Amino acid sequence: MDANGEGTDVVRLRVLVASPATGKTTWCGRQNTLLGVVLSTDRTRAEIGAGEHDQGVSARVFDLVASRAAEHLAAGRxxxxxxxxARRRDRARWLVLAAAHGAVPVAIRLRCPLWTALRRNRGRERRVPTLVLVRMWCAVRTLTPDRLHREGFAEVRDLRT
Ligand SMILES: Nc1ncnc2c1ncn2[C@@H]1O[C@H](COP(=O)(O)OP(=O)(O)O)[C@@H](O)[C@H]1O
Ligand SMILES: [Mg+2]
Structure with a gap:
């Protein structure tokens, strides 16, 4: 077992489930190497689009992240x-990818109070529209560990940021 209480003998595809400004990227950065290769859709937006908030390149971003994830999983990382x-079709895509590589799909649900997410969002240079944030926060609230298990995630971690 490693520091997360996870077995170390298998490859894992971990999928964050969290609304904007919950602290996903900050949390990932604090886990050191425990998460393996961290692929950020926002960072990829900046790479191929106009910046971290460029929603216009979403389809290409998800394709690119999926193909990079596939390469790493195939290499055993x-x-x-x-x-x-927060969207079911995105989670379904990661579940299919994990299955294709014999990786254990893990959901990591990160939550904080809505007012905390709104405050963290206000502190940013480029804010996520409030309505979008509230909608996603509500969606994540309904995505209980039980639901995520039933969707196909073999392991679910439910954490507060
Ligand atoms: N645990 C925490 N405590 C206090 N502030 C935090 C915490 N996690 C993140 N933040 C702050 O909240 C803001 C959003 O964090 P970020 O990691 O970018 O969120 P996300 O990746 O979910 O959009 C940043 O300003 C960050 O410094
Ligand atoms: Mg982020």
């Missing part, structure tokens, strides 16, 4: 997807 994971 754990991968963590730093994205909101």
């Amino acid at each position: 754990d991968v963590t997807i730093d994205a909101t994971g």
Whole structure:
């Protein structure tokens, strides 16, 4: 077992499930090497689009992150997807990818109070629209560990930031 209480004998695809400004990227950065390769959709937006908030390149961003994740999983490396994971079709894509590589799909649900997320969002240079944040926060609240298990995640961690 490693520091997260996870077995170390298998490859894991970890998928964050958290609303914007919950602290996903900060949390990932604090885990050192425990998460394997962290692939951020926002960082990829900046790479191929106009910046971390460029929603216009989303389809290409998800394709690129998925193909990079596939390469790492095939090489036996754990991968963590730093994205909101709030949409079912996105989570389904990661579940299919994990299955294709025999990786254990892990959901990491990160939450904080709505007012905390709104405050953290206000402190940013580029803010996520409040309505978008509130909608995603509500979506994540309904995504209980039980639901995520039933969706197909073999392990679910439910954490506060
Ligand atoms: N645990 C925490 N305590 C206090 N502030 C935090 C914490 N996690 C993140 N933040 C702050 O909240 C803001 C959003 O964090 P970030 O990691 O970028 O969120 P996300 O990746 O979920 O959008 C940043 O300003 C960050 O410094
Ligand atoms: Mg982030």
